[in-house]
Amino acid sequence: MTYSVAVAGCTGYAGGELLRLLLQHPDVTIGALTGNSSVGDRLGVHQPHLAPLAERIVAPTTAEELAGHDVVFLALPHGTSAAIAEQLGDDVLIVDAGADFRLSSAQEWEKFYGSPHAGTWPYGMPELPGAREALAGSRRVAVPGCYPTATTLALLPAVAAGLIDASQISIVAASGTSGAGKSLKPHLLGAETMGNMSPYGVGGMHRHTPEIVQNLSSATDAEVKVSFTPLLAPMPRGILATCSAPVADGVTTESARLAYAEQYSDEPFVDLLPAGEWPQTAAVAGSNRVTVQVVVDETAGRLIAISAIDNLTKGTAGGAVQSMNIALGLPETAGLSTVGAAP
Incomplete structure (x- = not known):
């Protein structure tokens, strides 16, 4: 099975890294690419290293644009993911690369981020005790900070x-x-x-x-x-x-x-x-x-x-893809590599 994937915040560093990894993933096709200030631009203007996607046009980040995909990655500023997530169905896998759903303590969230706590999602660090079990089959994932x-x-x-x-x-x-x-x-x-x-x-x-x-x-x-x-x-x-x-x-x-x-x-x-x-x-x-x-x-x-x-990789986008793999029941290493680039 091939899963359709949308990326919100496609012109930022995290969004660009997500797309770089997803282009190498054997089980996904890349659907909507959305942004805010960059709407209407060619993606290649902002992510010139993503040659296969260079001619794609950045769409607005709305629930309508993101709907209809199997997976939606949110690479958005902190405090903005919840409003989008609540408009998408329970059947879509939402992987949030922001901080909105990482903390279990509402008090700590409000102390450090200064806004109401949106809630807590399964945490996308598979190496933690019980994390893989919590991620398996989940339709919501909070990606850890770097x-x-x-x-x-x-x-x-x-x-x-x-x-x-x-x-x-x-x-x-x-x-x-x-x-x-x-x-x-x-x-x-x-x-x-x-x-x-x-x-x-x-x-x-x-x-x-x-x-x-x-x-x-x-x-x-x-x-x-x-x-x-x-x-x-x-x-x-x-x-x-x-x-x-x-x-x-x-x-x-x-x-x-x-x-x-x-x-x-x-x-x-x-x-x-x-x-x-x-x-x-x-x-x-x-x-x-x-x-x-x-x-x-x-x-x-x-x-x-x-x-x-x-x-940007294991600290953000790689951890997000690794968690997506577990949530969908795919091989955990799909689309990911331990091979670096040097010098």
């Missing part, structure tokens, strides 16, 4: 196996500028970002913080607290996340690696690197692969876990 994807997968085995004090987690993660979206912002101009790294959302202010806590809490009964500092790096793609926490008594690098190897032994997109090798963003660019390494700093008494992802 930082939560990188950091959760770096820390999940450590939290699940009780290797660390989960109430004292510290995360510093650097992201490429595409994570901020495609709209024009002065601080993202090339002249501002080249040769420069800068922090933002410091002191528990970043919106992905409650999502990271929510994810890790699903793997433990212990209290989870996270200090998260994001950095803007002078590169277009990628996230490198360095995560640490006090290590539990008796945990060594060897025992930690065993726990990680067991946790990820059957995961098609998560690779625990050989001892001594470290994640790097260039190695995962354009792929749905996550690379992870773990070590115990015996002097500091802390476990350090590092991960690398492509924020």
Whole structure:
């Protein structure tokens, strides 16, 4: 069976990455491509790398345009997905790449996003406990944020196996500028970002913080607290996340690696690197692969876990397609690759 797919927000970075992956998917055909300010434009004006779709015309993002498809991907600004989703039928699979339905706590949503909570959908990170079962057959999927994807997968085995004090987690993660979206912002101009790294959302202010806590809490009964500092790096793609926490008594690098190897032994997109090798963003660019390494700093008494992802692929569009595959009963790896592009 071939599934018809529509993409709302087709001219943005997430929408473009979705289309790049869907063009390689054996079980889908691409239907409506919609936007807002770009309505009436050729897609090639905005996504020149998508040659097979270059002559397609961007339609308005309305329920009428999106109706009649088996799958609708929403790559829209936060707070705008719910209005569209409620107009589409229960029989269509809606995969939301925005944040609207990620959080289970209405209080946390309102605190970090400042608007009423739209609800909670099955969460599109298959590697979490029980996630695949929740996604199978679902007609609604909330795609994780890019930082939560990188950091959760770096820390999940450590939290699940009780290797660390989960109430004292510290995360510093650097992201490429595409994570901020495609709209024009002065601080993202090339002249501002080249040769420069800068922090933002410091002191528990970043919106992905409650999502990271929510994810890790699903793997433990212990209290989870996270200090998260994001950095803007002078590169277009990628996230490198360095995560640490006090290590539990008796945990060594060897025992930690065993726990990680067991946790990820059957995961098609998560690779625990050989001892001594470290994640790097260039190695995962354009792929749905996550690379992870773990070590115990015996002097500091802390476990350090590092991960690398492509924020647009596994961090957004790849995770969305992976979740769609599970929801539709397709092979989980369909249309996705662990092969990156280098240099």
